[in-house]
Amino acid sequence: xxxxxxxxxxxxxxxxxxxxxxxxxxxxxxxxxxxxxxxxxxxxxxxxxxxxxxxxxxxxxxxxxxxxxxxxxxxxxxxxxxxxxxxxxxxxxxxxxxxxxxxxxxxxxxxxxxxxxxxxxxxxxxxxxxxxxxxxxxxxxxxxxxxxxxxxxxxxxxxxxxxxxxxxxxxxxxxxxxxxxxxxxxxxxxxxxxxxxxxxxxxxxxxxxxxxxxxxxxxxxxxxxxxxxxxxxxxxxxxxxxxxxxxxxxxxxxxxxxxxxxxxxxxxxxxxxxxxxxxxxxxxxxxxxxxxxxxxxxxxxxxxxxxxxxxxxxxxxxxxxxxxxxxxxxxxxxx
Numbered sequence: 001x002x003x004x005x006x007x008x009x010x011x012x013x014x015x016x017x018x019x020x021x022x023x024x025x026x027x028x029x030x031x032x033x034x035x036x037x038x039x040x041x042x043x044x045x046x047x048x049x050x051x052x053x054x055x056x057x058x059x060x061x062x063x064x065x066x067x068x069x070x071x072x073x074x075x076x077x078x079x080x081x082x083x084x085x086x087x088x089x090x091x092x093x094x095x096x097x098x099x100x101x102x103x104x105x106x107x108x109x110x111x112x113x114x115x116x117x118x119x120x121x122x123x124x125x126x127x128x129x130x131x132x133x134x135x136x137x138x139x140x141x142x143x144x145x146x147x148x149x150x151x152x153x154x155x156x157x158x159x160x161x162x163x164x165x166x167x168x169x170x171x172x173x174x175x176x177x178x179x180x181x182x183x184x185x186x187x188x189x190x191x192x193x194x195x196x197x198x199x200x201x202x203x204x205x206x207x208x209x210x211x212x213x214x215x216x217x218x219x220x221x222x223x224x225x226x227x228x229x230x231x232x233x234x235x236x237x238x239x240x241x242x243x244x245x246x247x248x249x250x251x252x253x254x255x256x257x258x259x260x261x262x263x264x265x266x267x268x269x270x271x272x273x274x275x276x277x278x279x280x281x282x283x284x285x286x287x288x289x290x291x292x293x294x295x296x297x298x299x300x301x302x303x304x305x306x307x308x309x310x311x312x313x314x315x316x317x318x319x320x321x322x323x324x325x326x327x328x329x330x331x332x333x334x335x
Contacts, residue, residue: 035117040110138229142239277310281314
């Protein structure tokens with residue numbers, strides 16, 4: 001009997017995995033049903049009014065920019081009573097430098113616009129896949145270690161590292177396939193709602209590239225979470241060990257240690273937190289403000305974490321935990 005096939009059957013037969021899949025389908029159903037019930041196809045009048053509102057908003061931005069330029073050039077508008085209303089630069093008011101200008105779909109009430117909602121919906125899916133990966137990864141090996149299933153498996157295939165690697169590989173491949181299929185079904189359902197009971201919005205090539213990048217980053221994060229849960233449960237020989245470790249990390253380090261370091265004035269505290277690197281990996285970059293980051297030439301103030309270093313940190317943590325799990329599994333008594 002093939003070891004990979006046996007592990008796939010064991011993974012699929014677990015009640016916890018089945019429960020998580022049911023919860024995933026239930027979340028899909030509730031979200032799509034709520035969205036469908038709260039959306040409608042806009043009328044021609046609604047679209048025209050929304051376009052007029054967007055144009056009016058853009059025109060207001062342009063007027064504000066023109067007032068700023070006039071003041072800085074000494075030509076103060078008639079309705080301007082203050083001399084310091086604007087800063088020394090008008091770039092923050094220049095509509096041409098905005099990342100995004102108002103569009104008609106921003107002013108449609110009760111209308112689901114796929115282009116506007118796809119990214120928040122994908123973040124919700126990524127959060128569930130990360131949670132799913134961690135819990136399933138921890139329970140997949142933790143339950144076997146606690147119940148003696150691994151011992152029985154080693155009687156049939158007495159190669160510890162091969163068995164553990166097959167379990168981990170089976171878990172990661174399953175998570176990858178599930179993430180791809182779930183994302184396609186999930187986004188496909190909302191795309192259909194946008195076509196039939198809402199609006200698709202502006203879905204150009206840049207939109208799909210951005211959405212695809214976010215999806216890819218989310219899948220990688222779910223795989224890292226699955227491997228981390230698997231490693232922690234292996235080290236602790238129980239699913240609860242993985243859950244307890246994460247809870248302890250959040251309370252002791254993310255909350256307690258952060259507070260202490262901020263009190264004593266440690267620089268760039270956010271750079272030491274895994275949650276900061278998770279956010280940087282998903283979003284491409286995150287920027288933080290640190291008033292304690294001062295030197296002889298003044299205070300820098302802000303700093304950023306980009307996706308590359310963030311991924312290195314996340315993979316490094318997961319890799320160290322997996323390496324420790326394999327090393328310990330190879331030597332310790334399993335009975």
